[in-house]
Amino acid sequence: MTELRGYIEAVNHPSSILFATDGKPHSLRAEEWAIEMVRSFNIPLTVLHVKDAYLKQFYNEIYAQGRKEYLEHVDKELMEAEEAIRSDIVQRLSHLGLSYSFRVRYGDPLDEIIAEISGGDYDLLVLGGKRLSGMRAFRSWNLPARLSARLGTVSIMIVREEDS
Amino acid sequence: MSLIRSMVADDWQKYIPGLLLCMLFAFVVMNIHHVLAKYQKADEASFEIPRVEEKIAELSAAGSDPAEIAALQARLEKYRKDLAKMGGKVGDRWEWATLLYQDLQFKYVAMLLIGGIIIRNTIGVAKIFLPGIGIARPLIKPGIIILGVHYIWSDVAKVGGAGLLLTAVFIFGTALSVMYLCKKFNVPDGLGGIMGAGTGVCGVSAIIATSPVVKAKPRDMAYAIGTILLFGTLMLFVMPYLGQMLDVSQSQFGAWAALAILNTAQLIAAAEWYGEDARNTAVLINAARIMLIPFIVMYTVWFYDLKESVAHEHHGLWNTIKSKFPVFILGFFILVLLNSLNLPFLGGPKEAHTPFWAMNAVYKWFFALGFAGIGLSISIDDMKKAGGVAFLVGSGAAATKMVLGLIAVILIGTELLMVTGGH
Numbered sequence: 001m002t003e004l005r006g007y008i009e010a011v012n013h014p015s016s017i018l019f020a021t022d023g024k025p026h027s028l029r030a031e032e033w034a035i036e037m038v039r040s041f042n043i044p045l046t047v048l049h050v051k052d053a054y055l056k057q058f059y060n061e062i063y064a065q066g067r068k069e070y071l072e073h074v075d076k077e078l079m080e081a082e083e084a085i086r087s088d089i090v091q092r093l094s095h096l097g098l099s100y101s102f103r104v105r106y107g108d109p110l111d112e113i114i115a116e117i118s119g120g121d122y123d124l125l126v127l128g129g130k131r132l133s134g135m136r137a138f139r140s141w142n143l144p145a146r147l148s149a150r151l152g153t154v155s156i157m158i159v160r161e162e163d164s
Numbered sequence: 165m166s167l168i169r170s171m172v173a174d175d176w177q178k179y180i181p182g183l184l185l186c187m188l189f190a191f192v193v194m195n196i197h198h199v200l201a202k203y204q205k206a207d208e209a210s211f212e213i214p215r216v217e218e219k220i221a222e223l224s225a226a227g228s229d230p231a232e233i234a235a236l237q238a239r240l241e242k243y244r245k246d247l248a249k250m251g252g253k254v255g256d257r258w259e260w261a262t263l264l265y266q267d268l269q270f271k272y273v274a275m276l277l278i279g280g281i282i283i284r285n286t287i288g289v290a291k292i293f294l295p296g297i298g299i300a301r302p303l304i305k306p307g308i309i310i311l312g313v314h315y316i317w318s319d320v321a322k323v324g325g326a327g328l329l330l331t332a333v334f335i336f337g338t339a340l341s342v343m344y345l346c347k348k349f350n351v352p353d354g355l356g357g358i359m360g361a362g363t364g365v366c367g368v369s370a371i372i373a374t375s376p377v378v379k380a381k382p383r384d385m386a387y388a389i390g391t392i393l394l395f396g397t398l399m400l401f402v403m404p405y406l407g408q409m410l411d412v413s414q415s416q417f418g419a420w421a422a423l424a425i426l427n428t429a430q431l432i433a434a435a436e437w438y439g440e441d442a443r444n445t446a447v448l449i450n451a452a453r454i455m456l457i458p459f460i461v462m463y464t465v466w467f468y469d470l471k472e473s474v475a476h477e478h479h480g481l482w483n484t485i486k487s488k489f490p491v492f493i494l495g496f497f498i499l500v501l502l503n504s505l506n507l508p509f510l511g512g513p514k515e516a517h518t519p520f521w522a523m524n525a526v527y528k529w530f531f532a533l534g535f536a537g538i539g540l541s542i543s544i545d546d547m548k549k550a551g552g553v554a555f556l557v558g559s560g561a562a563a564t565k566m567v568l569g570l571i572a573v574i575l576i577g578t579e580l581l582m583v584t585g586g587h
Binding site: 052054055057058059060061066067069070072073074077078081 | 294298299301302367368369371372373375376379380381382385386389428429541546
């Protein structure tokens, strides 16, 4: 980490970081890196959580019964996930006395992260990435790779998950 | 006026582009289907006419039964009409049409599903169309209700009875095995519950009905839905060809599909693709199957000992059953009842210019719109969500049901599974 700081200081360091998280283990590792950079350069951090609407598209299934109940359940679960992520990161950032803002978007993660970057003043996106190989790579939706392909000027840091 | 307003969604405009896209897609495909069918019939006619003429000459020379000769003459007349429609003469061949339509079963169902999947996963579908495509899928429902005119009560008692017994054994057998194995291997109750219901009854519909009750987590629901869509899509394309290879009769195939394919839209598509008799059996057995959804939900409640939470959050067990009952299927049974009464002014699906005949003429359009919606909404990315324990459970249950379902329908035979329609 110290080597990284030295390298980034030697060039231009980022002035505003966007950290996208889904609260999963690979995101938690990326969170450590994002926090370390924010601490090192004393720059603002924006934490973004996208509530994925994937499950909601199925409520209209032909024989689906209890649609309203299902949608309420999905909303409740997504809300609880958001709260868990928020409380965890807010606690850590407040404890370290760092400047941050927490943003929530709703929709397809790829589109929403891009929309957030387009509407904000970020120059680095940090997010976690799973270690993918073989069938897992084929089946994966691979958000970091898709983001990398679609983002123009903003740099991306993909922090890979540790060996389990 | 306020009643009408209350029936219309506030943001109904957002559904228009997708619905129009599905209508256009269905219209184009149905026309291709009709043209292909005409060429296939003309090809068959061109091939058969000399054979039938020869046979008639043989029978006439031998002084055979005039009724047999008359039947052959009627067939010859039909062949001549089919050939004349395409402006052909005996000896002209359209073998490509026979290959596509008959050998490869490239009918409107396949065109809509395969075409839709290709469009969705290659050029993609713009976001503006997605809400309308989503709402097109349930348009299969009115089609299913209309199909009630194809049945009489004796069909419901015979095929529906056999189907109800079969589905009850398969549904509760699958649900019980899956839930028991999940519990034994410490799979979380939420996932075990939705997989038990999902692999037992009708896939995503059952997951939607069960997930709030067992409080399934979004990640597990995504895995479960992805797995069910993946296996449903695989079976939708594999089973019709497998059925032909194994020489499974249409009625047996309909029952097999109703047992093995979890997703209702996909099972109806597979059966319709296989043929009219397959569809008639599949729809009836599926009607019996979906009526078991409330009971499978209650079984899940009992299995996971959730009675208290259900009674508290859903205002009682009876209300839970009521809220899970597929009310629209009553429309289907009302039409079965009317058809059984054989009322002259209603006619029948094959009696031209009668109300039931007119209804029968439009059901395919509802199906076509629904299948267009299904094809255009099958995203490979959605199926990639399949994974985790759900994938292992889903694949095991799907493969077992397919094999056991095939054995069951072969043992039962065609007769008990055949719908007569009564007209």
